[in-house]
Amino acid sequence: MSEKSFQPKVAQKSPFVLEEEAGKKRAWCSCGLSTNQPYCDGAHARETTGMSPMVVTCETSGKVPWCGCKHTKTPPYCDGSHNSLP
Ligand code: FES
Structure with missing residues (x-):
């Protein structure tokens, strides 16, 4: 896979609405490949x-x-x- 041509994968066509705590650090998955959505699991590097x-x-x-x-x-x-995705 060429790095420049990578398009984020649609993990789901709606938000993950989750309860969070003030002060908590979160790493949001931007590539869509994580199996621990919406958080990063390192898949962006593995792939x-x-x-x-x-x-x-x-x-x-x-x-x-x-x-x-x-x-x-x-x-x-x-x-x-997400509403305007094909
Ligand atoms: S889930 Fe991506 S804009 Fe709503």
């Missing part, structure tokens, strides 16, 4: 995608809509882009 996870610290406790389609314009959060 030489040239991608890397986005690491964020949750600012507040509560539900977080992690993008599951990997095509959001506001990573790592869902922005509704």
Whole structure:
């Protein structure tokens, strides 16, 4: 697989809405290959995608809509882009 041509895989066409805790660090899978969605499991490196996870610290406790389609314009959060995927 060529690194430049890698397109993120759609893990699911909807967000992963999960309860998170303020201060918790999360690594959001951006390549879509992780089997531990929406979090990174190292698959981006195993598959030489040239991608890397986005690491964020949750600012507040509560539900977080992690993008599951990997095509959001506001990573790592869902922005509704999954609705316009083919
Ligand atoms: S799940 Fe990706 S934009 Fe909604």
